[in-house]
Amino acid sequence: MMNLTDTLVGQVIPVGDLLEKNKQRREKVEALIPKDRDNYIVGDDIMKEIMGRRRQRMDMAKQTRMNFQEEAYGINHREWSGDMRKALQEGKMKGGFAGPDMSFPIASPADVAAAWASVGRAKDPEPTMKKIISLAKANGWEKALPKTVRDRLKAGKSGLPE
Numbered sequence: 001m002m003n004l005t006d007t008l009v010g011q012v013i014p015v016g017d018l019l020e021k022n023k024q025r026r027e028k029v030e031a032l033i034p035k036d037r038d039n040y041i042v043g044d045d046i047m048k049e050i051m052g053r054r055r056q057r058m059d060m061a062k063q064t065r066m067n068f069q070e071e072a073y074g075i076n077h078r079e080w081s082g083d084m085r086k087a088l089q090e091g092k093m094k095g096g097f098a099g100p101d102m103s104f105p106i107a108s109p110a111d112v113a114a115a116w117a118s119v120g121r122a123k124d125p126e127p128t129m130k131k132i133i134s135l136a137k138a139n140g141w142e143k144a145l146p147k148t149v150r151d152r153l154k155a156g157k158s159g160l161p162e
Helices: 015-031 045-073 082-089 109-117 125-139 147-154
Strands: none
Touching: 015 045, 109 125
């Protein structure tokens, strides 16, 4: 039988904390459901209401996943605001952009890994990969590159997939 304090990631979290978190999540979902008939929406606004509630549920699910990843694996999610991109462009932050039009911002080893993981979304991936590698080398963040890339760099190659 499973111990009530066991979790999926091996951390020991008191059951009371889990129950409290589940209760709070249920309360948030229940708050989205109207309790009396006067609050029901009819007509053209119904789709706006349905999609708004769907967006809220999706945002809650995304936040829950991010919180779990942060707690379990130490992954820190960062959204790049316009101000942060501008500071990076002006040189106030260490790093640079690997893609055109201030795309693929890199200011830390975590950003190197994130940029490499999403390089497939670039219009032209090869120059973006080259720039990611050059930024990683220039700032001493080579360890954030995938092992295969580091191995190719050690072998004297460009680091790009063949």
